[in-house]
Amino acid sequence: MPHHPFPDDLIQAQRDWYTTYRQLADTAGSGTQTTVLRRRLVRLSVRITAHPFWTTLPGSAPAARMELKKMTWTEGP
Secondary structure, eight states: OOSSOOOHHHHHHHHHHHHHHHHHHHTTTOTHHHHHHHHHHHHHHHHHHTOGGGGGOTTTHHHHHHHHHHHHHTTOO
16 A cells, blocks of 8 residues: 555556556667657656646655655556
């Protein structure tokens, strides 16, 4: 059970980031697909890091960020 009450859209964005990251790793060197996946990672990274939720955690945002990463990484495919 997560210590922080992460919003559903933030959890989904982090899951999408890991899914895209795994796809990029699987298709390394595939030209156009690589570019599309990298751009998606950048968009998702911005969505995650700029999410308003982080402003509600003064002083504990780094720990919460790691908690979100751990929680969504272990849910992988």
